[in-house]
Every structure is written in C-alpha cells, then in structure tokens.
Amino acid sequence: MNRSMSDGAGSTIKSAVLVAMGLLLFAQSALGQRSIDLRPLLGPVKHQGQRGTCSVHAASCLMEYLIREKTGSSPDLSEAHNYWVAKNFTLKTEFLRESYASSDGLAGFLAVEAYRYASMLESEWPYEPRNWEQTQDPRCKVVEGKPCSECFTGLPPPEARVLPYRIEPVFVERTRLGEFLLQHRKPLVFNVAWYPDAVDQRTGAIRMPTPAQQQKRFGHVITLVGFDARTRRFVYRNSWGPGWGTGGYGTVPERFLIEHCEVAPYLASLHQYPPEVKEFVQKASMGVSGTLVEVEPSRP
Template sequence: LNWRPSPLEDKLGVPKFALKAEFDSTALPSSKDLSEYDSPVKNQLSLGSCTAFAAIAIVEHIAKRKGLPSDWSELYLYYNTRVRVLMWPPNEDSGAYVSSTMVSLQKYGDARESDWPYVPARIGAAPPAAAYTRGAINQIIKTAYVPNTVDSIRAAIASGRPVDIGFSCYSNFTNDAAIYRSGQIPMPTVSSYNTGGHSVSIVGYDDATRKFKFKNSWSTTFGEGGYGFMPYALLDDI
C-alpha cells in the first residue's frame, strides 16, 4: 500500500482524455470488460510497488492486444521511477506517484521480465545495462490524464483503454479477511481509517452494480482470480 497521490503540477500539461461524441456518457454501453486482453495476474509480494504493477498491467494489456511480448519488468520500472525520476534513495521502498511512473515509462521505457526479474531483495540494485538497452527501444510515446469522474473512466474503458488509478484503502477493506478475499471494496464507514494508498488497473465497469472491475497485484487469491470491484462512489474519496 504505497501509492501516493500525484502532485497537481505533475498533471499540468498532460493531455486529458476527451469524451468524444461517440463516447458521450449517455451513449456508452451499460457494461464493458477488457480483461480478456490482460496478462496473468501477478503478486507484488513484500514491496510497495503497486504503481509499477498497475502501469505494467496496462503495458502488457496493450502489448497482448497487438500480438507483442507481454511479460515486462515491474522491478525495472519501480527502480527507475523512484531513483531516476524522483531522485529518491534506492534502498527505500517508498512507493511512487502514478504520474512519475508514466514519466519513467516515457524516459526509460521498460525491460522484459527476463532482463530484470521481480526479486524484492533487489529493490536497491540498479538494473543491468542490457535492461536499459531494451528499455530504450520500448518507451511509451504518449500518456493521457483521465479526469477523476465516473463518466470519463467509463468512456475510456468503453473505447478500449484500461485506466491506471490510485485510491485510498480503508480498514474495513484491508483488515477484514472475508471482504479482502471477496475482492469487493466497500465504502469507508465512520469508524474505518485510512490504511494506505494502492494503485490498480481498471479494466471494466457495470452500470447495473455501479462498480468498476480492476486487475490487482496481490496474486490470484485476491477477489475473483486476482480481480476486484470498487463502487463508482469511491471515486469521490480519491
């Protein structure tokens, strides 16, 4: 649980995802699920690297749709985001911003998982030169900021684009084993408290239940095979 809300200045100058006429909220399908294009669910284990896992989930989603290799390195991305973009100490499991994670993908690209495998004990180690060589030819060219509204996220999903999102987790979710296993995030109660931030990839929505479907990085034991569901109303708390 190491997601950090992105500073406002990080969002300035980033193109916003536009609600085009064909994706007007009144014309959107009542439900959409993009998870068929997802890579297998992974496990971030002991590191607070959720921002890297959420971003790589989308990278792998896009790669799979295009018939490209779809097993990329979260550890490479997490290191470069913290150390090269944010200039933080390499040995600190400090989490990251979604915005800085996107900057890292644009500057340093990403390596294959085989170039720099996910081993939590390597958190402070720099990826090898070969990983950067691979990253230099696998950079993200453009990103877009999706406004924090239900309709904007629904429109992005309806257009075939998964959304990287960060949100606050509360004790009535993270500290309740049964709810955790269900993957159904509840709204916080008056007695619940913030237990940390988390980042996931939203890959679907359903107006009937008024919930978003997301791919998590807590292994397939979480929720429905690694997927969870959050209420639309939770966006008001992000």
C-alpha cells in the first residue's frame, strides 16, 4: 500500500515536473518570438560624412539586407547611386521638386522608392563624404540662383553597371512597426525628429524629450533593425559610423516613434493640405520596408 502510494505520488510529481518543463519551454519560445535583433545579419555601419544623405544610407541598409536574405551574398551598395536615382526619378510632383531638387536632403521613403528603379555596387560608384557644392567643384552649376541637382548627387560613372535587383516598398503604420519587425524580420526605414539633447551620444539611447529639449530639432532618417516587445524599445542603426553610439547603433522607445516622427506637427492638419502634400506627409509618417524583386539588368 505504502509503495503503491509512493509510486503514485512519484508519478504525479514526475508528470508535474514534465508539465512545468513544457510550460517553461513554451514560455521561452514565446518570449523568443517577442524580440528580434537583426544586427548580426547586417554589414558594417557607414558614415554619411558632411552630407545630408542619412536617407540613402538607411535605404541601402534595407536593400542590402533583402539581397543578402535572398541570395546569401553580402553586397555593399552604392549610396551615391541611390541618391542620384532618387533625385532624378522620384521627385514627381512640384512639391517634391521644390523640397528636394536644390537641397542636400531627402525623405527616407523616397530613397527606398529609388530602389524601384535600380541598384548598384559601391565599387561601381564609391560614396564621397562631401558633395560638389561643398568641394566647390566647377561642375556644380547654379541655375536661376539655385544649385543644380548634380551639386548634391554628382554624376554616375559612364560605364557603371547596375544590379538585377529592385524593391517593392511596403509602408507600415507607426503603431505596427514592432509587429512588422517580429513577423517579417525585415528592417524599416523611418524619418524621426532628432533632438540632440535627448540622445545619449555614447550609447545611442533616445529618451522622450522634454519641452526644452524639443526646441533644438532636426530631421533625420534611421533604420529600425530590432524590437523587444517587453520593453517596447527598438534597436536602430545610424549613419554616423561605428564610433557613434553602441557600435553605430542605438535604442529608441516605441512611444517616441509614434509621437515624434519627423512630420508629426503636420498630421493634425492633414486635411488642409493639397493632395500631393497630403500624400507626402502620410508616407513620411510611416516606416517603409520592402520586398525584393529580381529583374533583367538595365539602366534606370
């Protein structure tokens, strides 16, 4: 009788332990699916130099990841080419041309959309840390008081070859950025309001800005490459070299991205804008990733 009771108790305990172990493994698996970090799958962090090209560095990081994911190769794409394509093929409205044709800057989603037209290796057109306007290159022409587009982009080498890869952009609402990263495991390009006083330059950690810190504000484009659903923080990749932040990366709270996208001040009055401006603000307020498309090589 005692032995029988002992065996029964032992069996019950053993079953309980197995159930507990199963629950633990399930919990660990669930927790594993609640965070993602793509940094080990990315190439070296680059530096944009003195140019306003954070957008093309972010877009190139995304495109390199998509090519690596599909082919297993580790391409180093030409940010210079992406910038030139963006300035020449994506500024399709008068608003976009007025905003970007004669300035050294670009919205992140436009840099991603440029990869719908062409991609190129860095070896075909190496990136320069300063543009023609900054180096006072004689090829930088001023037309009607404004520098021409080539002052900021330069011109592609005549024999440069393009790759057979394009992108189909995928836009993601700010409240779904983390969900997208967890589900699709792809980087996201995102325009943020950059408050220098709310960023720890040593670690790259972004804090929610105080009203005083919001007085000093810039537009910037980053690449979201990680997310932890428990802490609601993203890992982002910057374009200021590996010496900035944590090896070129930082973290940012989800709330910051929702409340402080670069165009946040314009969202409340969106209905007042003409269609082309409204479309721009809507796209600039979202994260953008993409799907890789393989095509026959051709020039854009």
